Amino acid sequence: MPHPEPPATAQDPDALARIEAGLTAPGAPFAVVRGEQGTLVYEGGPRTLREFVETTWALGDRPFLIAGERRYSYAEFFAAASSLARHLTGSYGLRPGDRAVVAMRNHPEWQVAFWAAQLAGLVAVPLNSWWTEEEFTYALDDCAPRVLLVDGERLPKVAAWRERTGVRAVVFHAAGPEGIERYEGIERYEDLPAPDPLAAPPEVEIRPEDDATIIYTSGTTGRPKGAVATHLAQVGATVNPRFHAAVSALGRGLFPGQGPAPVQLMTFPFFHVAAFTSFYAAMAAGGTLVLMRKWDADEALRLIGRHGVTHYAGVPATALQLLAAAERAGDGLESLLMLNTGGAAAPPDLVARLTARFGERIEPRNGYGLTETSGGVTANFGAGYRNHPGSVGHPSPVTEVRIAGPTGEAVPDGEVGELWLRGQSLVRGYWRDEAATAEAFTGGWFRTGDLAVVRDGLVSVVDRIKDMVIRGGENVYCVEVEAVLHGHPEVEDAAVLGVPHPLLGEEVAAVVRLSPGAEVSVEELRAHVGRSLAAFKVPAHVLVSEEPLPRSATGKILKRELRGPVLARLEGE
Template identity: 35%
Template sequence: MTVPPDASISLDRASGPATVMTRDEAIAHVTSTNPLFAVEETTIRDIPHRVFVNAPGNLRQLLREAVSAYSDHELLVYESERWDYAGFASEVNRMAHALTKDLGIQPGDRVALAMRNFPEMPILVMAIVSVGAVVVPLNAWWSEEELVFALRDSEVRVVFADGPRHEALHTFTAEHALPLIGVRDAVGQITYRELLCGSTDSHWPEVPIAADDDFAVMYSSGSSGRPKGVVLTHRGAISTIHSWRMGKELLSLMDPETAAAVSESPSALIVTPLFHVTALHAMFLQGVSLGAKLVLMYKWNPEGAVDIIQREAIQRFVGVPTQSAELMAAASSRGATLESLESIGAGGAKRPAAQVEQIAKQFPGASVATGWGMTETNSLGILLAGPDYLENPDAAGRLTPPLQEMRIVDEAGQEVPQGEVGELTIKSPSNMREYLNLPEETRATLVNGWLHTGDLARVDADGLIYIVDRKKSIIIRGGENISCLEVEGALHQHPAIAEACVFPLPDERLGEAVGAAVYLREGADIDRDGIRAFLGQRLAPFKLPEYVWLWDKPLPRGGTDKLDRKALQRRYQNRHQA
């Protein structure tokens, strides 16, 4: 679930004077009159798709166009280090030539990045894709075994790693003669800095890159087993970024006053990991296309985030809902109003409905935003923000135009009537090419160009989409279906609960029982009975958790930073209530 940083209002029906266009009118006007967003139909892997005619052909071209437009604007900030667009591109190009000349990287080769949010990460991403190679961002929270699995699975040619990951991978890379390049605090035979200093050619690489060439293999959470390598193309990423850029053009026709208040080249704080699409696509790649200033946090710290927002006049903030809650608490404790913020978005997980109004009240100058997207869609999907979100805090949003198509289908693949629940499927040039080395799973997920998301959803008469639950996250208790998200939403309404995750547990009599793990805020004074009593005022009796576990630390998360429902289920499935 992701939201681009410039989503300051959802794209729904127009407000204001009668001359202002409706959503559909604005889409038709922009795509027919603005050459930048002209659309045509083409065939991609034997499937017809709508595509942008004049978007950049690949990510190297995206960066070149940004440098041409914003050369002396600041692009990247990390602590005391700063890069403008020209300086960033120079380092990208020098590293690109080092990859080819010193490390022998060829088009199509895969290069792994195993590190936290250091500035070398986005520089390397662009250097790798600029020579036609494929970037493989590895989850920095993984164990050594998981890291090694991904290196084997993706058959990388080179690995760049920071200190902890360098140490974890040293033995494996040595045994397999795999070059391991040290970044920042890593101690090794070859370092990023040495490669950069030895490369003086800052000209753009000239390797041909086709729109449908691969640009990345990004690993999804793989809740049913091993992580799955999601293969993404240049066209897929560009289609996503260009769709988001078009949003500002639509706003100017639907709500000129709101559009005028949205910064042309915003400043954004990146607090989620760059090995996920929320940070890589919605923040970094889109930010580059807008001429944004992007400030990196190595590791999330709410007090540190308040300092950065004030010091750098940050306008865009996107994080998981817990980070929004912690930012509110840190700002409140320090009396900080954070008046520079224009948008506070949620990515990685659904924001509890109760949090929407809380953010709007504490930061009245900021638009509250949410969205849905997947690694498999290059982060493109559904958006909702502004007054529309405040009025519909349980909704996921509306489909982002103009390339995507959506169907909500039953088990047989037939569309369900409006308002009924089915599986959300998406057709778009942003969709993944395949799951790496998993042809059967690819065929099951991509059916005639339609991506089966595994999310259960419904759509109302106004086009608002509601994500009801994951297809496999329904608890069936005595024949009654219980939505995990519904119970979690009720739990999040309690002020003492910072995080909640609900999961099914085996029950001899009813088949399944409801289990819940809750992370309590510091100083919270509530027990299991109090939680059940609170829920009893909001949910039907059969939906109440029979088992509740109280945590004094954040709940575990999976590979894409979502709460790890499967891990909690495994942990507690054979245990009595603690």
Template identity: 40%
Template sequence: MLSELDKALDATVEVLIAPGAQLEVTTATVRGVDLPVFKGAPPSMREYLGFFLQANADKEFVVYRDERYTFADIYQQGIRIAAAVQHKYGIAKGDRVAIAMRNYPEWIAAFVGLLHLGAVVVPMNAWWQPEELRYGAEDSGTRLIIADEERARRFATLDKFSTPVVTVRTGAGVADELGDCRLEDLLASSPPTPWYLSPIAPSDDATIMYTSGSTGFPKGAVATHQGVVHGAMNYLVQGLAMLQLAQTAGVSLPEQQVMLLNVPLFHITGSVPILLVSIAIGRRMVIMHKWDAGDALKLIEKERATYFVGVPTMSLELMQHPDRDKYDISTLLDIAGGGAARPAEHVERLAEAFPGKHPAIGYGLTETNGVGAGNLRENYRAKPASTGRASKPMVEIKIADDDGNALAAGEIGEVCIRSVANVRGYWGKPVETAKAFTADGWFLTGDLGRLDEDGYLYIVDRKKDIIIRGGENISCQEVEAAIYGHPAVAEACVFGLPDERLGEIVGAVVYLKPGEMVEPAALIDFTRDSLAAFKVPAKLWVSAEPLPKLGSAKIDKVSLRKQYRELVVERSAAE
């Protein structure tokens, strides 16, 4: 039976999207499929960003250390970036431009400006090592890169790499060594506005975000302007519904919502539900330079933060921090999580550790522009193992068998998501696109799950061979390839191991060629040259015997994963 909160939310959403309402929902044909859409949605991100950034112009938007910027400041800088890259590099509609940096105000301004121009934004993972950065740039056909000093240094180590790099937050002397020019110098020598803006259609490409799946190389998920706009607006409806319920209940709300930004903007959670929704509702974002639970508590108190979202690891560290009670975090309303599963037992602990604060969890993927399901407040405490119901009004979720047929409540199958927010496919990969996206609009997530009688989704396992470490997807095949690069390795198997803090960590077991001797630590160190730090195995075992095989002669990963997971659990219990 649906909870009272579910019923109230459903009723409120129906009013918000009713005929004649500002957020009215109708039906449109998108890539051959009839889907719900917002009737009055901005046709592109240019209109979305322009309208909301100017509507909230005078409010404070971005805080980074001692720097503070209004919505108007960021919008104006974005327009100047659009003009500058058009003037010097000839960037035009459809050209791919990468942003490779940690969370800085310039990341946001570049994102705004490039989308305004009609360029396709390629947010690069700031943890990628040089060859991974090369792959993203070359795979996407990137024409220009805007990078901070650390990423620029990584690009500078690459041989035969000629894509120009505009550097951010670098000294004048250093910039000459690392890139084509500094952003400050580029802006100073360029006109203030673009000389021409091409029309942008809803079906035009807006972003390419790379995601690691079961294959060795990341795939670039291509989102259209319509998809990104609708992903953001679907979150906006959920937020407005909760706001109306709070006002009806007489809850006193602050004049401006404040978000502690501690997740990367290059992830879908950072860019859509956090950044784009913040722009729409006039929410201030306080950027953390680097995650630290103690610093987070200080910033929540100092900036009077109302909202916190991060991978479950982060809320766990907040909860366990020894100085937690020394800070005034009374303004905090919600403690949300996403990107990875939160252990069910942590939900009640979180609610008890932060009385009056509301735990929440979301489930979405890069391929769905972050929308999927959500579980919040008392519903989450009642069903802590669930990621919640399909997010209204755009999202449909079904559990399917291997033939794509919908399964009944309680049956386990592949989780499939359909909405106008789904990406159109993978960049330059028609075969992978055809495997993941059906003709009738469903994205096959690769996750195994079930729906209960109320439509609540429970993720039970994964079909795809990936590890989710603290919200980062890791391809087992990619890590295995790095291990096989060592000349002493005959067989390798990589899998996820349980970890209370990160959810999962990377585990590996190898069998060496006859006569070879290599210590596990040396093998782990060997992989650091080719893998981002979060992909490097945390634990590695050397087997004295060849690894077990299936009838097909493939390594029996299922039994190895089970064996070593049990070993890790037993050792943890004994400590």
């Protein structure tokens, strides 16, 4: 069967610009105004996360969360979150502004705990469930929560801190009463009274300017910092994906919101802002989240088939593994309508591979966001993504972009500079860290630390400032070299970094992991890069790794962990 071609508007930048203008005009669904602080904000919609989640009560018996055989309808979820919120304000005496740590794997109850905090007016602090006890202790000392909402796996990692401070805890998925009997001040979530489906959440006052979340940065360059987002910022983050979905639908000749609700396979860990973008979008559309205990491409295929998954969201590495697994199994991914990547830079060949296999049926989508932007603030999708696979797309209507030179001046289109952002969904600063806040924010603009370029309104991120290699005075953007290496059919993963050179200052080195059974040589890989890029960008050293490259929980290459072994191998040559 031939794949249907998208309507002309999907490939016409001027038509898409008119669609965006129509959606943001006065009185339109995504109308934008200039707020009191000078930033752009959505004129309509909720002003707090409590207002946002309260609308989901009307979705009733629609399925919201699926994890194995466990299911939560929207009504069950909202009743559970309201019940826990009343328990936290009543039995625990917590008040708006108190911090509530949420630390657990992607259980359905993560959502119950997070939204209970919002219904109670608390500041939710989602912590990285992969952290060690030392990392948990650092963050707990930093944010000083008044309650811990943790699962049984995380309890031993926070137990010493909790015993030292006396902070109470609710434990989800504990092994049993005997598993926590040695702890005082801890209760099992399973032992709480059953939620009353007719009971309302507690009556508390929450203002748009109040803090809603503290989300810790990944800490790839040092200690994690707690990025503080207000309710107004987070509700801006709930609207951004809805806006881009509406533009995408209209560009394909569809009316936004028509058709069945999305069913999304959730692969991002809930504690990461990429997951926030996903579950905000699903909740706004009355969609379903299908959860995985851990990533496994074959299990993902099974879940997609069993639950009729329509939307996939994950880091590029897992998306590529999913496509490879589907090809091995001869699985046509018949229910899938969208494949969305985030959390790390997507290699440009990803969209080409998707299109070659499935034509136009599955819409590709990627974007750009940070902890400090509360999730995705740009998006590239459909024909626009296929035509410009190296771009992260257009910014949302409440996100302003500046490409800044060394002194903060705006540089012309087409020139590389630091990406600065300003808008509704940006955080107000870092928790109890005035120095870091002052360093990152200038006149309301957030300095991302990423190098980017804007052409015809499309943003392309070319590298992290700290990752750029300066070879003999020439700038080499690692992302560009990595993209070419990823384009080789026998390369499974690649990372590029600078290594010291006595005359040039730095030279380019690459670490690659080859596909199973690959026989390509190092010189062939260098020649492959040389056919696309200037000679000074070709890696002087290509090292083949037998092990997976080190990545963070959200798919970013941890170059600090690569640097030492790379230098050691080069010294040994």
